[in-house]
Amino acid sequence: MIKRAAVAAALLLTAAAGCGDTEKTSSGTGGGAAGGGTLTVFAAASLTETFTALGKKFEGSHPGVRVRFNFGGSSTLAQQITQGAPADVFAAASPATMKTVTDAGDASGTPRVFTKNRLVIAVPQDNPGKVATVGDLSRRGLKVVLCAVQVPCGAAAQTALEAADVEVEPVSREQDVKAVLTKVGLGEADAGLVYRTDAKSSGGKVMGIEFPEAAKAINDYPIVEVAKAPNGALARDFIALVLGEQGRAVLTRAGFEGP
Numbered sequence: 001m002i003k004r005a006a007v008a009a010a011l012l013l014t015a016a017a018g019c020g021d022t023e024k025t026s027s028g029t030g031g032g033a034a035g036g037g038t039l040t041v042f043a044a045a046s047l048t049e050t051f052t053a054l055g056k057k058f059e060g061s062h063p064g065v066r067v068r069f070n071f072g073g074s075s076t077l078a079q080q081i082t083q084g085a086p087a088d089v090f091a092a093a094s095p096a097t098m099k100t101v102t103d104a105g106d107a108s109g110t111p112r113v114f115t116k117n118r119l120v121i122a123v124p125q126d127n128p129g130k131v132a133t134v135g136d137l138s139r140r141g142l143k144v145v146l147c148a149v150q151v152p153c154g155a156a157a158q159t160a161l162e163a164a165d166v167e168v169e170p171v172s173r174e175q176d177v178k179a180v181l182t183k184v185g186l187g188e189a190d191a192g193l194v195y196r197t198d199a200k201s202s203g204g205k206v207m208g209i210e211f212p213e214a215a216k217a218i219n220d221y222p223i224v225e226v227a228k229a230p231n232g233a234l235a236r237d238f239i240a241l242v243l244g245e246q247g248r249a250v251l252t253r254a255g256f257e258g259p
Helices: 002-018 045-061 074-082 095-103 134-138 152-163 177-185 196-200 212-217 232-243 245-254
Strands: 037-044 065-072 089-091 107-117 119-124 144-147 172-174 191-195 206-209 219-226
Touching (some): 037 045, 037 232, 045 065, 045 177, 045 196, 045 245, 065 074, 074 089, 074 095, 089 232, 095 107, 107 232, 134 191, 144 152, 144 177, 152 212, 172 177, 177 191, 177 206, 196 206, 232 245
Parallel strands (some): 144 191
Antiparallel strands (some): 119 191
16 A cells, blocks of 8 residues: 555656646635535546636635646546546546546446547647648658557557548657647647647638548547545536536537537
8 A cells, every 4th residue: 555655656756747837727716615525527638628628617615625727638637547546537538548447447337438539630830841632741741740559549540540530740749639739739740630629729820721631530528437436526527527418518619619
C-alpha cells in the first residue's frame, strides 16, 4: 500500500508537470465553504474548452469546490489512472481508451457516452499547401501532422484515411490533438487531421475542411467515475452536469455531436 501510494503521488506530480498549458484549474468561487473540496477530472485534450467552461459552472453551483483538470491524450491519461494517479472522473475520446481503465477495474460503474466528434482537415488560414480534399494529403512535399495511432485522434485518422484509400507519410505524430492543432496554427505543418471542435476553437488560426470519409471514423466520448475516487459524490454530480442539458448545450455550441 505504501509503495502504491508513492507511485500514485509521483504519477500525479508527473502529470501536473508534463501537461503544460493542457492542464487548467478552474477556480471561480473558492472560499472553503462546508461541502467544499477539490474535484480532479482527467479528460481528453479535445475537451479542454468545453470542460473548462463546465468546471466554472460546477464551481458556481458548488460553493467552496475547486475543479482541477488534467487534459491530455486519452491513452496517456488512462495509463496514469491504472498506475494509481488519483482522479475522480475520467472522460475519454474513445471507448478503446476507456476500456483500458474498465479492464483494470479502475472504473466505478458503467461508462456512458456523452458526445461524439469527427475529424476535419486543419490548414493554416492562408492554406499554403492548397489543400482541398483528403486526397491532397498524400501529395509529395506536403507537410502533414497526425496524432499518434495509440491515441483516439490518431486511430480515427487512420480509419478515415483507409476509408479514403489515401496513404500519408506524416512529418510527425503527436501525443494529442492539441499538439497537431498547434503545429498547423503556427505554420509548422501544411495540414493535419484534428477534430471539428478543435478547428472551431482555434480562434481563426486554422481553417477546418470537412471531408466525407470522416463519417467512417466518428469518435464516441465516454465518461465514468473513477474507482476509489477521492471525491465520489462530487464526481457523480459533475458527470450529471456533463450528461444534462447544460452539458449538452456547451458541447453542441463547441461543435460536438449528440451521443
